[in-house]
Amino acid sequence: MKDAIQHLVALSQGLGKPIEGHGLAYPLALVPENLEVQDLEQHLPAPVRVRQHISMLDAESFVAYVNRFTTPATAVFCNGPTGRTFKAIIDYHKPEQPSWADHTVSYQCPRTVEWSNWKDTDRKKMDQASFAEFIEDNVKDIVQPDQDTRAPSAADMLEISRTLEAKKNISFRQGTRLDNGQVQLTYNEQIDGRAGETGQLAIPEQFYIGIKPFLGGDAFCVQARFRYRIREGALVMWFELVRPDKVLEEAYNAVRAKIATGIGTVPMYEATI
Incomplete structure (x- = not known):
């Protein structure tokens, strides 16, 4: 008591x-x-430990932050080409010494506007006017690699785009494959309701774009197949990016290598975050 x-x-x-x-x-x-x-x-004059969760917009900032606050317990986790996320836990656990894991920084490999424009339009069938408009809006991304001299340049694609846009009333009849890998379409242009002039329009088999998949990342040369169909005299056109998943995988590996080099001895693990 x-x-x-x-x-x-x-x-x-x-x-x-x-x-x-x-x-x-x-x-x-x-x-x-x-x-x-x-x-x-x-x-108290200051907190007893750091509680902070930050999301970076580029790999360089992620590396700089990790290097500034790293401790012997710091660890970095990444979840591969599909998730494309890097997360550093500054106050991570040590063997037989658990910690709060309250101080983290992450980088999610944000996609660029240019990559989204091409990926969202990949395999999307368009009429000639819509296709011409898309090429004109994104012609700055088209490149001519040294290893494929037959590939059209940005100026060539722009000229094709302008030609398609200018010819409003055209009946496309057939396509012939040329020795240089291009397809030559025969068309008939109608003028004021009368039979107009006939002509030929050369369309390349493929072209290339040079873009950065991730904001602040490396640029890659991506092959795109040029496709078309003639339906009831009307031309339907589109493009098909070749292995865009592989491009993202290579872009992720490049970011991973950059981060691994930048953080030095800080351990990095492939894991589900």
């Missing part, structure tokens, strides 16, 4: 007053209302 009374006295004396003791990271106080225990960390 005496011990219980002393305990109540000690408890009443501690109400509303800071309680400090060995092993406490910060002082505590017993609040009279509902006898709740509240920590007083917010009244």
Whole structure:
């Protein structure tokens, strides 16, 4: 009974007053209302540990942040080409010494506008006017690689685009494959309701685009097949990116190599984040 009374006295004396003791990271106080225990960390000059979650927009910033705050416990996790996310836990666990893992920084390999434009239009069938408009809007991404001299340049694709756009009333009849790998379409242009001039339009078999899949990442040369169909005299055109998944995989591997080099000895693991 005496011990219980002393305990109540000690408890009443501690109400509303800071309680400090060995092993406490910060002082505590017993609040009279509902006898709740509240920590007083917010009244200290600084927090007892970092609690921060940051998302970076480029790999360089991710590396710089990790290098600034790294500790012997820091670890980086990445979830491969499909997830394309890197996450560093600055205060991660050590063997037989668990930690809070409250300080993290991540980088999710955000896609560029240019990559989204081409990927979202991949294999999308368009009439000649829509296709011409798309090529004109994105002609700056078209490149002519040294290893394929037959590939059209940006100027060639722009000229094809403008030719298609200018010819409003055309009946396409047939296509002939040329020795240089291009397809030559024969068309008949109608003028004021009368039979107009006939001509030929050369369309390349394939072309290339040079773009960065990820913001702040490396640029890649991507092959695109040029496809068309003639339906009831009307020309339907589209393009097919060749192995875009492989391009993203290579882009991810390039980012992973850059981060691994940048963070030095900080361990990196492939894992589900």
